[in-house]
């Protein structure tokens with residue numbers, strides 16, 4: 025696992041909501057990714073879950089009493105790189121917007137300067153109350169970020185906007201908050217996953233692409249502040265609402281989606297495994313069993329080639345998946361398709377390429393060729409974006 029939070033001090037405030045049981049997963053994930061987490065629990069939160077439970081499940085020190093550890097309110101806030109309040113009650117939101125400092129958490133909030141995330145959780149009436157809304161808006165104008173709340177069934181039995189976001193979504197927001205925002209001016213179009221070329225309504229030709237590499241690139245660009253649109257073939261992967269998702273099936277649909285969104289993009293990264301061939305004819309009804317059924321194929325449109333040769337185009341990154349160490353073929357593609365960068369990967373290796381969480385790639389551009397060791401797809405995504413940004417700003 026990539027240690028994204030290595031060396032980062034995260035101060036985690038826990039308040040009195042029934043959603044408190046979800047935060048153990050959040051804190052554990054932060055610790056696993058290398059963060060030093062200190063937890064402040066309010067008196068009300070201790071009625072829902074004990075400090076002992078949080079300490080023993082996460083290994084993090086929990087602070088509850090401002091008068092027990094002298095100056096803890098200053099020291100904890102001073103050393104924090106990020107302050108997360110999850111769950112955030114109506115009470116802590118309304119208190120902190122008004123500078124009230126009457127316990128350890130609210131006092132540390134007043135001391136703190138830096139990125140701040142609230143994950144509100146409350147009954148929908150409390151959330152939609154104009155007082156809460158006004159205070160939340162005010163906190164946002166001061167730079168605070170919010171994640172959620174989500175609509176759905178609330179603990180009180182009512183339906184509405186007030187559920188705390190799920191741990192993975194909160195963690196993704198934390199990653200963004202701790203990532204350097206060097207892509208704020210970029211609009212990145214990413215393609216990912218396989219395409220399906222239908223033979224009849226039931227059968228299709230596809231490939232082993234899981235979409236993991238493209239999704240990792242989309243997430244990494246979004247974390248760095250870019251506006252991201254992901255055009256994805258069928259996958260089982262999840263994406264958050266900070267990325268616009270366009271779902272497609274066939275290579276023709278992929279082509280259309282790329283062309284329709286191209287003029288808006290400053291960068292196109294084509295990580296999808298788009299089929300090179302499609303059946304000449306797609307039957308509208310199921311084909312019944314017979315002897316020697318022969319399918320005739322025709323070439324699909326070469327999206328990279330077409331985009332590469334447009335007179336006005338964004339910065340273009342392609343992928344070249346090969347069976348074997350055929351870096352030269354990838355290099356040839358870079359020039360033939362007239363693109364800016366190409367990422368070569370040897371999919372014949374068991375821990376690289378399709379459907380695994382790691383990849384071993386060579387990043388090739390017109391100036392250099394960089395061989396990277398085996399690393400997680402998250403790390404590969406960061407390396408690709410680093411080089412693309414370097415070349416763009418050259």
Ligand SMILES: Cc1cc2nc3c(=O)[nH]c(=O)nc-3n(C[C@H](O)[C@H](O)[C@H](O)COP(=O)(O)O)c2cc1C
Nearest residue numbers: 039040041042066068069113114115116145146147
């Ligand atoms: C069972 C129960 C569930 C509660 N859930 C929430 C909640 O989800 N959100 C909220 O804002 N308040 C909730 N409250 C009310 C808060 O616990 C109360 O406002 C408290 O003073 C918050 O203190 P704190 O912000 O210092 O933790 C709940 C109270 C009870 C008894």
